Amino acid sequence: LVLEGPGLIHVLGDDALEWMLFQVASLCNTVIACRVSPKQKALLVGMVKKYISPTPVTLAIGDGANDVNMIQEAQVGVGISGNEGQQAVNSSDFAIAQFRYLKPLLLVHGRWNYRRLCLLVKYMFYKNAAIVLPQWFFGFRALFSGQALFFDYFYQLYNVAF
Structure with a gap:
């Protein structure tokens, strides 16, 4: 057409x-x-x-x-x-x-970028679960009184370190 x-x-x-x-x-x-x-x-x-x-x-x-x-x-x-x-x-x-670089851009670098992004998302879920789940389980031990498991500066530096 x-x-x-x-x-x-x-x-x-x-x-x-x-x-x-x-x-x-x-x-x-x-x-x-x-x-x-x-x-x-x-x-x-x-x-x-x-x-x-x-x-x-x-x-x-x-x-x-x-x-x-x-x-x-x-x-x-x-x-x-x-x-x-x-x-x-x-x-x-x-x-x-040049136009001839389009095929490697889409088929090679596009796939690598997609795989790296998927790995990053999985890592972010793991990282956040690693800090939230211990605090959640500690809530049962502390009878959900609001007591923190970690010091305040640990929460502040967690994203910098990981």
Whole structure:
């Protein structure tokens, strides 16, 4: 499916026409938008976020000032530094020098980042349980009188140390 900017002017903004366009686009293998304005690029990303359920994580890739709105509308933006300036790079979440670095960015570094983030979340649960559970069990011993198990400075320095 090929979408042109002048045709999108009539579709974007009207919910019924957007829904019909989305239904047609979802049946296609590839959707290409050409000669679209920066605002239309952002509206297309917003349309994907609006009509797909559950809401997907959208990725926008751009290399110039005309892609800034689209990059900011998407959840993840990748700017490619090139001849058109640094506006897309400055407004993106990730910056790469050439388009060929996109595959390693998504498939290698994205996976590593996800795994590290999962490990960090598990560590935070463990760390907080390690300080809260002893205090909770001590509450039974102290008959929930408000007596603290640890000194006050221990609570203050716990996040610094761990």
